[in-house]
Amino acid sequence: MNTLTLRIYLSIVAVLLLFAFGAGWLFQREMAQERSRVQSAIDERTEAWGDLIQRSLPGTEAPRDEQAAALAEWSQRLRIPLALDASDGTRIGASETFEQGLSDGRRHRAAVKLDDGRTLWVLRRGPPREPGEARDGTRRGPPPVLSLMPRGMQSGAGLAAVLVLLFVAVAAGAWPVARGLTRRLKTLQQGMEAFGAGRLDHRVAVSGRDEVAAVAASFNQAAAHIEALVRSHQSLLANASHELRSPLARMKLAVSMLDDAPPTQRERLRREIDTNVAELDALVEEVLLASRLDAQQKLDPHEHVDLLGLAAEEAARVNAQVDGVPLVVSGDERLLRRALRNLLENARRYGGDEVTLVIDRQAGDALVRVCDRGPGVPEAQRERIFEPFYRMPGHAETAGGVGLGLSLVRQIAERHGGSVRCLPREGGGTCFELRFPA
Numbered sequence: 194m195n196t197l198t199l200r201i202y203l204s205i206v207a208v209l210l211l212f213a214f215g216a217g218w219l220f221q222r223e224m225a226q227e228r229s230r231v232q233s234a235i236d237e238r239t240e241a242w243g244d245l246i247q248r249s250l251p252g253t254e255a256p257r258d259e260q261a262a263a264l265a266e267w268s269q270r271l272r273i274p275l276a277l278d279a280s281d282g283t284r285i286g287a288s289e290t291f292e293q294g295l296s297d298g299r300r301h302r303a304a305v306k307l308d309d310g311r312t313l314w315v316l317r318r319g320p321p322r323e324p325g326e327a328r329d330g331t332r333r334g335p336p337p338v339l340s341l342m343p344r345g346m347q348s349g350a351g352l353a354a355v356l357v358l359l360f361v362a363v364a365a366g367a368w369p370v371a372r373g374l375t376r377r378l379k380t381l382q383q384g385m386e387a388f389g390a391g392r393l394d395h396r397v398a399v400s401g402r403d404e405v406a407a408v409a410a411s412f413n414q415a416a417a418h419i420e421a422l423v424r425s426h427q428s429l430l431a432n433a434s435h436e437l438r439s440p441l442a443r444m445k446l447a448v449s450m451l452d453d454a455p456p457t458q459r460e461r462l463r464r465e466i467d468t469n470v471a472e473l474d475a476l477v478e479e480v481l482l483a484s485r486l487d488a489q490q491k492l493d494p495h496e497h498v499d500l501l502g503l504a505a506e507e508a509a510r511v512n513a514q515v516d517g518v519p520l521v522v523s524g525d526e527r528l529l530r531r532a533l534r535n536l537l538e539n540a541r542r543y544g545g546d547e548v549t550l551v552i553d554r555q556a557g558d559a560l561v562r563v564c565d566r567g568p569g570v571p572e573a574q575r576e577r578i579f580e581p582f583y584r585m586p587g588h589a590e591t592a593g594g595v596g597l598g599l600s601l602v603r604q605i606a607e608r609h610g611g612s613v614r615c616l617p618r619e620g621g622g623t624c625f626e627l628r629f630p631a
Contacts, residue, residue, distance in 0.1 A: 504533055
C-alpha cells in the first residue's frame with residue numbers, strides 16, 4: 194500500500210475519532226447540566242409542597258386518623274401521592290396512589306423533614322432512575338455515562354451501534370478521496386520517471402483545478418522547455434561539428450603543403466590558415482553564445498542603453514549610413530551590440546555597399562531597420578534564414594559566415610521581449626526589422 198495514501202486516510206480517520214469523542218463529551222456534559230437543572234427545579238417544588246402541607250396538617254398531638262385524613266385530602270387536592278411517617282419511623286398514613294406509584298419506574302420518593310420530626314414522603318415524577326439508584330433517590334454506585342443520553346440511546350449497545358455506523362460510513366467515504374488524490378500523484382510520478390528515462394516528449398495529464406493539477410501543468414511546461422533546450426543543443430552540436438570540418442580540412446591541407454610550397458606560395462598558405470583560424474574562432478564564439486541564450490529564456494534588463502549611439506558605433510565599422518531619433522531601451526548592451534553587428538555584417542556581406550540603419554519609435558516600441566540593396570530574400574526563405582546554420586541556396590560557399598548570425602539576432606531580440614523579421618525593400622533589396630520595448 195502507498196504510504197502517502199495510508200497517511201492521508203489515517204489522518205482523516207483520526208480527525209473523525211477526535212470529533213466523535215469531543216462531540217460525545219460535550220453532549221454528555223450538556224445532558225448532565227440539564228439533568229441537574231431539572232432535579233433542582235423538582236427539589237424546589239417538593240420543598241414548597243412540604244412547607245404548604247406542614248402548615249395545613251394537624252399537629253403531632255392530633256389522632257393519627259385525623260392526620261391521615263388530612264394527608265389524603267391534600268394528596269387529592271394536589272394530585273400527588275403522599276405518605277407521612279412519625280418521628281419514630283412508623284407510618285401514620287398514605288394516599289391510595291402512593292403504594293401503587295412505587296412500582297412505577299418513572300416515579301421515585303422524595304423525603305421532606307418537617308419541623309415537628311415527622312417525615313413527609315412525596316412520590317413524584319422526575320428523571321428516570323439510573324442503574325444503582327434506589328427508589329428513595331439514594332445511589333448505590335457511580336452513575337453510568339450512558340444514562341445521560343436520550344431514551345433511545347440510553348443503552349450502551351445503542352450508542353455504540355450509532356458510533357460504529359458513523360465511523361464506518363465516514364471511513365468508507367474517506368478512502369476513495371485519499372486514493373483518488375494519491376492516484377494522481379502516482380501518475381505524476383510515473384510521468385517524471387518516464388521523462389527522466391529519456392522520453393523527452395512525454396507529458397502528464399492535467400485534470401482538475403487543485404494543487405496537483407497545478408504541479409502537473411508546471412511539470413509539462415518545464416518538460417517542454419527542457420525538451421526544446423536539449424533538442425536545440427543536439428542540433429547545435431551536430432551542425433557545429435559539421436561546420437568545423439571544412440575549416441579544419443582546409444587548415445590540414447594548408448599545413449601539409451606549407452613545408453613543400455615555394456616561397457611565393459607560403460604567404461598565401463599562411464593567410465589561408467589565419468582565415469580558417471578566425472573562422473573557427475567565430476564559430477566557437479557564436480556556438481557558446483547560442484548555447485547561453487538557449488539556457489536563458491528571458492533576461493532581466495538592468496542597463497539603459499542608448500540605441501542610437503550604439504547603432505552609430507557599429508555602423509561605423511562597416512561604413513553604413515545611420516539615421517533616426519534617440520531612444521533608450523533596457524537590456525544587455527553587449528547582446529544588443531552583437532545583434533546590430535550581425536545585421537550590419539549580414540547586410541554588407543549579401544547586400545553590397547548601400548547599407549542603411551534607421552532607428553524610429555512606433556507604437557511605443559523602438560524600431561531598428563537595417564536595409565541593403567542586395568538580391569533580396571525569397572518569401573519562402575524569410576523565416577528559415579533565422580534557423581541555426583541555415584544558408585540560402587547558392588550562398589553557402591560564396592558569402593562566408595557560419596550560419597548562426599541571424600539565429601543569434603532572433604534569440605537576442607526574444608530574450609529582450611522583442612522580435613525580428615525579414616521584409617522586402619522597395620526598389621529591391623532586403624530590410625531586417627528589429628523591434629524592442631522602448
